[in-house]
Amino acid sequence: MAELTYREAVARGIAQEMARDPDVVFLGEDVAKAGGVFKATVGLYEQFGPLRVRDTPISEQAILGAAMGAAMTGLKPIAEIMFSDFFAVCFDYIANEFPKSRYMSNGQTKCPLVVRTGNGAGSRFGAQHSQSVENWCMMIPGLKVVAPSTPRDVIGLMAAAVRDPDPVIFFEHKSLYATKGEVPDGEIVDRLGTAKIVRPGKDCTIIALALMVSRALAAAETLQSEHGIDCEVIDVRSLVPLDTQTILGSVAKTHRLFTVEENPRLCGWGAEIVSIVADEAFYELDGPPVRITTPHIPLPAADILEDMVLPTAERIVETVKRSLES
Amino acid sequence: MARVSDRAPGAAGSGLNDDIGEDKRLALYRSQVVIREAEQRAFDLFLQNLVKGTSHLSLGQEAVAAGFAEAMQPGDLSFCTYRGHSHTLARGVPVEKVLGELMQRDNGLMRGKGGSMHLTSEEHGVMGSYAIIGAHLPIACGSAWRAQYKGHKDVSVCFFGDGTTNIGAFHEALNFAAVWKLPVIFVCENNLYMEYTPIGEVTAVQHPAADRAASYGLERIVIDGNDADAVYRTARTAYDKARAGRGPSLIECMTYRHSGHSRADPAKYRPEGELEKWKLRDPVKIYRERLLQFGVAEKVIAGIETEVRKVVDDATETCKAAPPPSLDILTTDVYADGGWAWRN
Numbered sequence: 283m284a285e286l287t288y289r290e291a292v293a294r295g296i297a298q299e300m301a302r303d304p305d306v307v308f309l310g311e312d313v314a315k316a317g318g319v320f321k322a323t324v325g326l327y328e329q330f331g332p333l334r335v336r337d338t339p340i341s342e343q344a345i346l347g348a349a350m351g352a353a354m355t356g357l358k359p360i361a362e363i364m365f366s367d368f369f370a371v372c373f374d375y376i377a378n379e380f381p382k383s384r385y386m387s388n389g390q391t392k393c394p395l396v397v398r399t400g401n402g403a404g405s406r407f408g409a410q411h412s413q414s415v416e417n418w419c420m421m422i423p424g425l426k427v428v429a430p431s432t433p434r435d436v437i438g439l440m441a442a443a444v445r446d447p448d449p450v451i452f453f454e455h456k457s458l459y460a461t462k463g464e465v466p467d468g469e470i471v472d473r474l475g476t477a478k479i480v481r482p483g484k485d486c487t488i489i490a491l492a493l494m495v496s497r498a499l500a501a502a503e504t505l506q507s508e509h510g511i512d513c514e515v516i517d518v519r520s521l522v523p524l525d526t527q528t529i530l531g532s533v534a535k536t537h538r539l540f541t542v543e544e545n546p547r548l549c550g551w552g553a554e555i556v557s558i559v560a561d562e563a564f565y566e567l568d569g570p571p572v573r574i575t576t577p578h579i580p581l582p583a584a585d586i587l588e589d590m591v592l593p594t595a596e597r598i599v600e601t602v603k604r605s606l607e608s
Numbered sequence: 609m610a611r612v613s614d615r616a617p618g619a620a621g622s623g624l625n626d627d628i629g630e631d632k633r634l635a636l637y638r639s640q641v642v643i644r645e646a647e648q649r650a651f652d653l654f655l656q657n658l659v660k661g662t663s664h665l666s667l668g669q670e671a672v673a674a675g676f677a678e679a680m681q682p683g684d685l686s687f688c689t690y691r692g693h694s695h696t697l698a699r700g701v702p703v704e705k706v707l708g709e710l711m712q713r714d715n716g717l718m719r720g721k722g723g724s725m726h727l728t729s730e731e732h733g734v735m736g737s738y739a740i741i742g743a744h745l746p747i748a749c750g751s752a753w754r755a756q757y758k759g760h761k762d763v764s765v766c767f768f769g770d771g772t773t774n775i776g777a778f779h780e781a782l783n784f785a786a787v788w789k790l791p792v793i794f795v796c797e798n799n800l801y802m803e804y805t806p807i808g809e810v811t812a813v814q815h816p817a818a819d820r821a822a823s824y825g826l827e828r829i830v831i832d833g834n835d836a837d838a839v840y841r842t843a844r845t846a847y848d849k850a851r852a853g854r855g856p857s858l859i860e861c862m863t864y865r866h867s868g869h870s871r872a873d874p875a876k877y878r879p880e881g882e883l884e885k886w887k888l889r890d891p892v893k894i895y896r897e898r899l900l901q902f903g904v905a906e907k908v909i910a911g912i913e914t915e916v917r918k919v920v921d922d923a924t925e926t927c928k929a930a931p932p933p934s935l936d937i938l939t940t941d942v943y944a945d946g947g948w949a950w951r952n
């Protein structure tokens with residue numbers, strides 16, 4: 283067992299897979315000699331050398347296109363897009379190329395790659411370097427989408443993503459890079475499509491992702507200690523495939539549902555979960571499902587403004603309390 | 609077999625040199641005839657409402673596809689555009705499979721799941737046809753990177769139009785390939801038009817691909833894309849260079865499409881007489897004349913034409929008789945497990 287930061291876990295997860303399989307290669311801007319702008323890939327270049335860990339030009343389309351061409355023909359590339367906001371300049375690959383080639387070719391074309399990216403707010407970077415765009419990817423058939431919240435999950439889900447035969451978009455939360463967690467020694471391999479109940483409870487279900495998981499847990503502690511409300515918190519971890527059984531099972535037990543999302547209001551991933559629960563567990567519910575999201579605005583840069591818009595533990599406490607009491 | 613040039617050697621530089629040989633010349637001719645006949649048939653079937661959706665023909669551009677494909681080694685990989693029937697056929701994909709896909713039949717290359725713009729046959733080295741302008745240039749770079757990394761000797765070849773030289777992915781891919789010295793060949797088929805706009809009206813340089821080559825440290829190459837021998841020779845040089853680890857090439861082939869951009873586009877935007885002028889330089893016609901000049905018997909040439917026409921006729925009948933795609937393929941192959949499940 284060792285204590286690792288989330289950023290160290292990224293490097294360890296990639297290293298674990300590169301050491302296992304020589305077909306795993308890694309490319310991106312400033313990722314090799316510099317170890318990444320978030321220092322999440324420090325040491326990989328030294329360990330695996332310049333043929334396997336490659337700095338690229340500032341060419342997001344070339345990075346993702348090259349990853350796809352390599353994946354189609356036998357490699358298992360990991361590509362970094364520095365900030366997930368930049369998906370907008372290479373979205374053709376994410377939306378049109380990776381996820382459709384297998385289907386359009388009637389099963390001939392494979393695309394086993396991972397795109398990892400820095401996602402999410404909290405760094406005061408403003409509207410174009412802070413977004414949570416996992417919902418942009420969740421809506422595309424053919425992709426898989428994961429977003430770990432702990433160092434251990436970073437390693438385990440990275441291994442699962444690299445070993446998966448489909449294109450996986452791997453969202454690392456920028457505000458989690460400095461956080462620490464216990465990580466067992468040896469190889470860690472997790473499974474995509476598995477949510478985790480990170481705090482069992484009986485009065486309501488709170489579903490969260492990435493940075494929002496720790497806020498949901500903090501809210502659950504307050505709700506328990508100050509209001510006697512016992513929350514079950516689920517880290518959804520994988521949006522596609524989605525572990526609906528864990529979610530529906532929890533709602534069947536608690537009869538109330540809350541989602542906590544960093545996405546702006548419209549079409550955040552919580553809307554899909556609420557819709558599934560409404561369809562399939564409507565009569566289990568004792569009250570309306572509630573989404574806690576950022577408002578439908580671009581993210582502001584200033585700290586006091588950004589802090590207003592992201593869901594906080596306090597907002598979660600308030601919302602849950604008000605809903606359960608009404 | 610005797611080489612054509614043994615019987616009728618041409619002047620140096622005239623395109624009649626003996627470095628190609630009769631077998632290869634007959635193959636180049638047959639390949640062009642296959643494309644010509646199949647594309648013409650696709651157009652006729654479109655007019656009969658038997659080709660649905662869209663289709664983008666390469667009538668008039670056959671020499672580019674034939675020349676590059678005939679210079680390839682087995683294992684070389686082609687990345688095409690929506691105007692990719694020609695390149696797909698040139699790699700030896702059966703006419704029946706291509707027409708079947710255009711006609712949305714169960715016998716189609718992808719059983720109707722991809723359509724005319726996405727012809728793919730990995731077993732023939734056709735690694736997909738891409739319909740988002742420029743998307744496949746970076747993808748071809750990735751394939752070439754794999755070859756470089758694994759020490760494979762195959763070359764990745766990427767075909768695209770003149771209009772494609774103005775999109776960002778073109779420039780990203782050229783720089784990337786040059787910096788990484790990748791075994792990839794970028795082939796611009798300059799047919800003078802985007803969909804309807806002449807390329808010259810929207811491009812800062814005269815030769816949209818070749819005049820940009822210097823930006824990426826590459827040689828400026830413009831060739832007659834209607835002369836299959838010229839294409840073949842240029843292709844061979846570029847493959848040799850790529851295989852020797854000397855990096856990418858960018859080749860601009862001057863050519864012209866005889867039909868409209870897609871479907872029944874009547875191409876009214878073309879100036880009077882332009883099509884007629886280019887038809888004098890019809891690649892299939894030029895090549896036929898060259899074979900005769902070389903002393904290939906009319907009978908041999910006509911034999912190829914008759915044989916190909918029969919292939920296309922038979923393919924047409926097979927496709928007409930083929931059923932539409934079976935409905936059970938609707939949700940297959942979204943994911944690698946063969947299915948489409950996104951939840952448990």
Ligand SMILES: Cc1ncc(C[n+]2csc(CCOP(=O)(O)OP(=O)(O)O)c2C)c(N)n1
Binds near residue numbers: 769770
């Ligand atoms: C990104 C993108 N923009 C626009 C289009 C629409 N479009 C399809 S073909 C075409 C013209 C392309 O011209 P060129 O590259 O010269 O190829 P050609 O059709 O002449 O072979 C356009 C604009 C597209 N498919 N993708």
Ligand SMILES: [Mg+2]
Binds near residue numbers: 799
């Ligand atoms: Mg054109």
